[in-house]
Amino acid sequence: MTLTEQRVYLDHNASCPLRPESRRAMLEVLEGDFGNPSSIHAEGRRARGALENARRRVAALVGCGDGELVFTSGGSESISAAVRGVCDRAPESMRRLVIPDTEHSAVLDAVGHARRRGFVVVTVPCDQDGRIDVDRYVMHLGEDVALAVLQWANSETGVIQPVSEIGRECRSRGVPFLVDAVQVAGKIEINPKSCSADMLAIASHKLGGPAGAGALMVRRGIRLAPLIGGGAQEKRRRGGTPGLAAIAGFAAAADVAQREMQDEARRLLVLRARVERRIQDLDPSVTIHGHSVARLPNTVNFSLPGVPGEHLVIGLDMAGFACSTGSACASGGVEPSHVLRAMGFDDEHSRGAVRVSLGWNTTESQIDRFLDALPDVVERIREGLREQV
Amino acid sequence: MNTQSPDRSVAAVAMSGGVDSSVAACLEARGGGAVVGFSMQLVDRLAGQTERYGRCCSPEDFHDARQVAERMGFPHYIVDMEREFEEQVLQPFADDYVNGRTPSPCIRCNTFVKFGTLWSRARTVGANRVVTGHYAILEWDPDRERTLLRKAADRDKDQSYFLFDLSEAQRRRACFPLGRLQKEEVRALAREFELENADKPESMDLCFVAQGESYRDVLAARGVVGEGPGEVVDASGSVVGKHDGLDGYTIGQRRGLGVPSQDRLYVIGMSPDRNELQVGSENRLYSDRCVIERTRWIPFKELDGELRADVKIRSSHDGAAATIRPLPNRCAEILFDEPQRAMAAGQAAVAYHDDLVVGGGWIVSADACGVEA
Numbered sequence: 001m002t003l004t005e006q007r008v009y010l011d012h013n014a015s016c017p018l019r020p021e022s023r024r025a026m027l028e029v030l031e032g033d034f035g036n037p038s039s040i041h042a043e044g045r046r047a048r049g050a051l052e053n054a055r056r057r058v059a060a061l062v063g064c065g066d067g068e069l070v071f072t073s074g075g076s077e078s079i080s081a082a083v084r085g086v087c088d089r090a091p092e093s094m095r096r097l098v099i100p101d102t103e104h105s106a107v108l109d110a111v112g113h114a115r116r117r118g119f120v121v122v123t124v125p126c127d128q129d130g131r132i133d134v135d136r137y138v139m140h141l142g143e144d145v146a147l148a149v150l151q152w153a154n155s156e157t158g159v160i161q162p163v164s165e166i167g168r169e170c171r172s173r174g175v176p177f178l179v180d181a182v183q184v185a186g187k188i189e190i191n192p193k194s195c196s197a198d199m200l201a202i203a204s205h206k207l208g209g210p211a212g213a214g215a216l217m218v219r220r221g222i223r224l225a226p227l228i229g230g231g232a233q234e235k236r237r238r239g240g241t242p243g244l245a246a247i248a249g250f251a252a253a254a255d256v257a258q259r260e261m262q263d264e265a266r267r268l269l270v271l272r273a274r275v276e277r278r279i280q281d282l283d284p285s286v287t288i289h290g291h292s293v294a295r296l297p298n299t300v301n302f303s304l305p306g307v308p309g310e311h312l313v314i315g316l317d318m319a320g321f322a323c324s325t326g327s328a329c330a331s332g333g334v335e336p337s338h339v340l341r342a343m344g345f346d347d348e349h350s351r352g353a354v355r356v357s358l359g360w361n362t363t364e365s366q367i368d369r370f371l372d373a374l375p376d377v378v379e380r381i382r383e384g385l386r387e388q389v
Numbered sequence: 390m391n392t393q394s395p396d397r398s399v400a401a402v403a404m405s406g407g408v409d410s411s412v413a414a415c416l417e418a419r420g421g422g423a424v425v426g427f428s429m430q431l432v433d434r435l436a437g438q439t440e441r442y443g444r445c446c447s448p449e450d451f452h453d454a455r456q457v458a459e460r461m462g463f464p465h466y467i468v469d470m471e472r473e474f475e476e477q478v479l480q481p482f483a484d485d486y487v488n489g490r491t492p493s494p495c496i497r498c499n500t501f502v503k504f505g506t507l508w509s510r511a512r513t514v515g516a517n518r519v520v521t522g523h524y525a526i527l528e529w530d531p532d533r534e535r536t537l538l539r540k541a542a543d544r545d546k547d548q549s550y551f552l553f554d555l556s557e558a559q560r561r562r563a564c565f566p567l568g569r570l571q572k573e574e575v576r577a578l579a580r581e582f583e584l585e586n587a588d589k590p591e592s593m594d595l596c597f598v599a600q601g602e603s604y605r606d607v608l609a610a611r612g613v614v615g616e617g618p619g620e621v622v623d624a625s626g627s628v629v630g631k632h633d634g635l636d637g638y639t640i641g642q643r644r645g646l647g648v649p650s651q652d653r654l655y656v657i658g659m660s661p662d663r664n665e666l667q668v669g670s671e672n673r674l675y676s677d678r679c680v681i682e683r684t685r686w687i688p689f690k691e692l693d694g695e696l697r698a699d700v701k702i703r704s705s706h707d708g709a710a711a712t713i714r715p716l717p718n719r720c721a722e723i724l725f726d727e728p729q730r731a732m733a734a735g736q737a738a739v740a741y742h743d744d745l746v747v748g749g750g751w752i753v754s755a756d757a758c759g760v761e762a
Binding site for chain 2: 310311312314315317318377380381383384385387
């Protein structure tokens with residue numbers, strides 16, 4: 001038995017296992033398409049062909065034109081490129097940024113950078129389910145707003161935001177609108193037209209492609225300074241020779257994710273409901289975050305009282321199950337989740353949060369094994385805490 | 390392979406990234422048992438924007454620990470124990486300074502953090518013991534049914550003083566694989582295990598103080614200011630100068646007092662309630678008696694009569710012959726055969742019979758100041 005057969009991986013929101021289709025596409029590139037897409041010769045043309053083919057397929061998943069899609073190294077680069085790119089070109093009269101308080105650290109960091117350059121960041125609070133209220137968001141959309149940002153679905157809780165309503169208001173007021181679609185791409189239907197996004201960021205490894213590739217949709221007519229200079233690649237929007245193997249794997253994953261999206265969503269919803277029911281049976285005082293609002297079909301985020309999330313994740317890891325305390329970027333640090341804090345939970349409660357996120361290779365029997373193992377791990381942690389003193 | 394059933398013997402190793410704990414982990418892993426490494430995140434980046442780390446818990450230390458675990462093939466976790474460290478070590482450390490005591494953070498860290506909080510993490514992975522790189526020996530005594538604590542074979546490295554406050558239950562689940570080794574043997578093992586950190590310098594100072602800073606910077610960063618400047622008084626009680634905050638002084642300190650005098654003056658005491666620093670000649674630093682509280686006895690549960698022992702009054706002290714008499718409420722009185730220099734409230738007094746740690750307690754007061762030396 002190999003490690004992967006034995007282990008149960010339930011951390012797809014952090015990174016998905018590579019889909020076999022992506023692996024095949026990548027190997028093909030690695031073995032043959034070594035040329036530089038900017039070169040004149042046959043090898044270059046071949047690489048260019050593979051790059052543009054990949055662009056068409058990722059654009060199809062996003063629902064934008066080929067010419068609107070810029071390849072990047074991933075979600076964080078796409079977001080940084082959008083925020084900095086807009087701020088660099090924003091006129092003096094537009095010095096405000098509007099963001100919800102539950103955004104991903106990539107956004108928080110990028111706007112922090114803008115703040116140091118003199119931009120004013122307006123933070124919109126969420127409700128206790130983690131939803132952003134449309135009116136509370138819209139009231140900040142004045143003429144001086146350079147950029148409005150919204151994460152379509154939260155990576156920690158899976159809570160889905162009213163992105164179309166907010167997007168419509170941004171469009172009608174002429175406020176540039178950036179949508180962080182990293183967690184939703186491949187899981188629910190996305191379309192920049194229906195959500196009125198001017199820019200939209202996605203990442204390959206969240207949908208079963210390799211890490212190291214991502215994309216930023218930039219609507220025609222949006223002015224954006226490049227984050228990385230150095231060449232005319234990607235219509236001067238992103239310098240540097242593109243990592244073609246990763247991009248080909250990204251495109252292959254986008255194909256499958258789009259094709260199977262609806263069936264997959266239904267399948268995962270059933271599994272998610274099973275997880276939630278069993279956790280509630282295990283301890284009726286459990287909190288499932290965002291339980292009463294629309295969430296991604298693959299994400300459950302819960303706190304069991306008296307069980308620190310870090311303990312539970314380590315205990316589950318040792319028992320063969322991979323979960324997370326929140327977003328992977330946050331768990332390296334020591335702060336309780338800013339998302340749960342924004343939802344009004346205290347630090348003690350937030351430290352209890354554990355995220356289980358399912359994906360394309362999650363099976364029913366894996367979920368059953370997980371749910372069978374969970375009570376013992378929880379009991380052992382509670383015992384250990386009693387013995388601490 | 391990562392899967393452990395809870396009934397199998399699993400060792401949780403506390404890994405700082407230093408040579409000692411790395412070798413301890415390797416010895417444990419080479420023994421064939423299941424091992425899980427834990428690095429404790431005790432202080433995140435020290436306050437402020439710039440990257441300042443203490444002498445432990447830096448990303449490099451965690452990297453070193455991770456490398457060892459990777460090489461030996463066991464899982465390794467960085468666990469956030471900042472809150473516990475704050476409550477059990479940093480806050481009492483600051484309180485001690487404000488109250489004119491000399492803190493002993495390393496002892497508290499062992500008792501409450503490494504063999505307290507970390508134990509609860511260890512239980513999470515089904516571990517039945519906590520392994521550290523301490524230099525000390527634990528030995529089961531079947532007659533008394535107690536776990537004895539002895540000085541390390543390498544007397545220069547001995548850390549038994551810092552471990553006196555572990556309870557019987559804590560000693561039972563502790564394991565010190567380096568206790569019977571010489572430091573040179575540990576370095577040789579580190580090279581044998583091809584550890585990248587084999588020649589990493591020793592960390593000697595307080596782990597939570599950044600390079601190039603002092604404990605006063607730690608106190609200042611925490612906003613601990615105490616009462617601020619106050620008066621310096623001599624043995625007769627007359628004011629002879631000004632001090633800039635009691636937290637800047639320790640008992641026995643001579644330099645930096647700023648009090649002109651023909652005799653050499655030393656800090657001989659502090660009165661936090663009056664924010665007063667007492668100075669006097671060196672002989673006033675000597676005392677032949679002290680009272681300890683929160684006593685802990687190791688080969689037996691309670692001290693029920695007089696006991697002769699060698700008593701160390703700080704980690705660097707050689708130990709001095711004394712008689713220990715029990716007092717009510719887990720207190721005891723220590724009467725030294727010869728007066729001892731600079732006993733300080735807040736430090737631990739630890740009693741030995743040769744290499745055996747008999748027990749100890751926390752110094753509350755060094756009475757009979759001013760005994761002629």
